[in-house]
Amino acid sequence: MKKSILALTMALLCAPLLAAENGGFKQEGKAPAPEDQTAGYRAVTDLQDTTAVNKLAGLPDGTPVSLMGNILRQTGEKSYLLRDKTGTVRLQIDDKAWKGQEVKPDELVSVRGRLVKSKGEQSVQVNKLNQM
Numbered sequence: 001m002k003k004s005i006l007a008l009t010m011a012l013l014c015a016p017l018l019a020a021e022n023g024g025f026k027q028e029g030k031a032p033a034p035e036d037q038t039a040g041y042r043a044v045t046d047l048q049d050t051t052a053v054n055k056l057a058g059l060p061d062g063t064p065v066s067l068m069g070n071i072l073r074q075t076g077e078k079s080y081l082l083r084d085k086t087g088t089v090r091l092q093i094d095d096k097a098w099k100g101q102e103v104k105p106d107e108l109v110s111v112r113g114r115l116v117k118s119k120g121e122q123s124v125q126v127n128k129l130n131q132m
Helices: 002-020 053-058
Strands: 064-074 079-083 088-093 108-118 121-131
Touching (some): 053 064, 053 121, 088 108
Parallel strands (some): 088 121
Antiparallel strands (some): 064 079, 064 108, 108 121
16 A cells, blocks of 8 residues: 555656656747737736847847747757747747746747847857747
């Protein structure tokens, strides 16, 4: 009986860890045209500090940013391309930011992270990713 309870407890504790590994970007579907991007449900704070991609060039390195758009494709091991209504930007997304979510190009996402500027290029190091 004790072994059964222990095994059940271990299975319940390990389930979130296994689920987190299954998330990520799935190259299925097609992203909508920029003018057709629509928003899903938003909490009160989601729109308070959203930055448009075309405004990133005027921000200093290390600035916290919040973007909303579609992830178009994977461009490297942990590198992705996000497009909003104003342009595109490269994202760096670590495995822990996915939190088991699977995202397709036709799904709107909200990302929070820090702007990284290096050698004339800009990207966003993502800390949090949410499907809308």
